[in-house]
Amino acid sequence: MAAKLVTLIVSVVLGFAPVLLQAQESGRQPVRVSSVQADFVQEKHLPILARPIISTGRFVFAAPASLRWEYFTPVHTVLLMDDGQTRKFVSQDGKFVEEGGMGVDSMQIVLQEITGWLDGEISDTATFVAEPERDGIIVLRPRDQALADIISRIELKLLGRSGLMESVTLYEGPDSFTRMVFSGGLLNEAIAPAVFRAP
Amino acid sequence: MKLLSLLVLLLLSACAGREALLLPELQKAGISAEQREEILQKCDEIFVSGNWQLVHSITFSMASGHGATVIGVTILDENTLRTGLMSVEGFVLFEAERDPAGKLQVMRALPPFDNMEFARGLMRDVQMLFVRPAAAPVAGLLGNEGLGCRYGAADGTSVDIVPTADSGAVVHIYDRASTETLSFEMTDFRKTATGLFPQKIYLKTPGIQGYTLNMTLISAEKTEE
Numbered sequence: 316m317a318a319k320l321v322t323l324i325v326s327v328v329l330g331f332a333p334v335l336l337q338a339q340e341s342g343r344q345p346v347r348v349s350s351v352q353a354d355f356v357q358e359k360h361l362p363i364l365a366r367p368i369i370s371t372g373r374f375v376f377a378a379p380a381s382l383r384w385e386y387f388t389p390v391h392t393v394l395l396m397d398d399g400q401t402r403k404f405v406s407q408d409g410k411f412v413e414e415g416g417m418g419v420d421s422m423q424i425v426l427q428e429i430t431g432w433l434d435g436e437i438s439d440t441a442t443f444v445a446e447p448e449r450d451g452i453i454v455l456r457p458r459d460q461a462l463a464d465i466i467s468r469i470e471l472k473l474l475g476r477s478g479l480m481e482s483v484t485l486y487e488g489p490d491s492f493t494r495m496v497f498s499g500g501l502l503n504e505a506i507a508p509a510v511f512r513a514p
Numbered sequence: 515m516k517l518l519s520l521l522v523l524l525l526l527s528a529c530a531g532r533e534a535l536l537l538p539e540l541q542k543a544g545i546s547a548e549q550r551e552e553i554l555q556k557c558d559e560i561f562v563s564g565n566w567q568l569v570h571s572i573t574f575s576m577a578s579g580h581g582a583t584v585i586g587v588t589i590l591d592e593n594t595l596r597t598g599l600m601s602v603e604g605f606v607l608f609e610a611e612r613d614p615a616g617k618l619q620v621m622r623a624l625p626p627f628d629n630m631e632f633a634r635g636l637m638r639d640v641q642m643l644f645v646r647p648a649a650a651p652v653a654g655l656l657g658n659e660g661l662g663c664r665y666g667a668a669d670g671t672s673v674d675i676v677p678t679a680d681s682g683a684v685v686h687i688y689d690r691a692s693t694e695t696l697s698f699e700m701t702d703f704r705k706t707a708t709g710l711f712p713q714k715i716y717l718k719t720p721g722i723q724g725y726t727l728n729m730t731l732i733s734a735e736k737t738e739e
Contacts, residue, residue, distance in 0.1 A: 359604045363589050363596040363611070365567045365737040370604065389732040390571045390583060392602050405583045405602075407573065407728075414582060465624065485604075487622075493604040 353500035397511035537692035538657025557663035
């Protein structure tokens with residue numbers, strides 16, 4: 316499961332990087348990404364849910380390999396990848412506690428995927444096939460059937476020509492999906508190193 | 515290394531042996547009718563009525579030391595019980611439903627949750643936490659636990675509920691051999707516009723394969739009936 320979770324997370328994380336694909340599809344030169352950051356609201360839809368579960372958070376990436384993926388609500392967690400290490404922290408009674416397991420160690424693979432996308436290697440990913448952009452939406456489909464059984468497709472919606480994403484929707488089944496809607500996106504802004512240190 | 519593992523196992527077994535409680539004697543004498551009514555009402559109040567969608571953050575710890583934080587969803591819909599576990603990132607790890615006839619259907623289960631033993635155990639826990647026992651309660655003194663209620667089922671299992679001074683409750687579940695199989699503590703009950711819910715639940719199963727769940731209520735929403 317760890318590897319599949321990693322793939323999922325990679326997929327969502329990659330939503331910040333399709334500026335390069337967009338540029339490639341439109342025949343423009345890819346934009347070199349040194350950093351990306353944005354707030355997000357995540358909706359979880361499941362057939363059993365009468366109402367979706369709403370999460371909020373912030374995502375910060377700095378090339379070549381630093382990531383802070385933080386959820387503020389409903390559970391305050393911080394996933395950090397920096398200097399070759401992956402760590403996850405969960406707030407318990409107001410204090411952050413480091414948590415192992417559940418694929419945290421494996422998430423170092425995420426970095427390889429992210430940097431690959433940021434370098435414009437979207438069509439070369441070993442995990443997904445990217446369909447050409449259509450109406451501002453790029454659809455990714457898993458190459459591996461075992462993965463396709465749990466993630467049927469991912470839709471990346473571009474935010475005009477800004478080079479940022481408007482949303483990422485990950486479909487686990489016909490009525491089960493996770494949608495992350497981004498706001499306040501910033502591209503290539505300076506980010507303090509402390510952002511990627513343990514909270 | 516093997517010796518160390520054996521010692522750890524023995525230690526855990528010894529601990530588990532001490533933790534497994536036996537069903538205390540229920541004493542009904544010496545309790546006024548007024549007290550009895552009050553206790554029965556307090557016991558009943560810990561269970562929700564109607565249709566609800568409950569979302570909790572759940573930090574689980576295995577006796578082995580493994581653990582993680584996930585989000586748990588419980589849907590109470592008439593006599594159908596649905597439950598789901600997902601990662602904080604939203605990925606569904608487990609989803610199952612138990613219909614009014616008691617039939618369990620697992621819709622999704624990823625490793626390490628992909629076995630029926632886990633599914634049955636989880637649904638049992640969820641039922642114990644949120645569904646009022648079918649048996650009629652009897653109020654009395656439950657050994658050293660204090661005044662409480664006993665729901666004795668026809669199959670020989672029992673549920674003991676002991677309301678606490680801070681408006682919470684401690685619940686013990688006993689099997690047919692009168693041995694405790696599960697306990698949980700509900701604290702910090704808060705009234706919402708539509709119901710009364712514990713903000714914190716601490717669940718514990720004894721034994722070498724035991725586990726604990728620390729649950730914090732994220733949301734409780736009434737759904738259509």
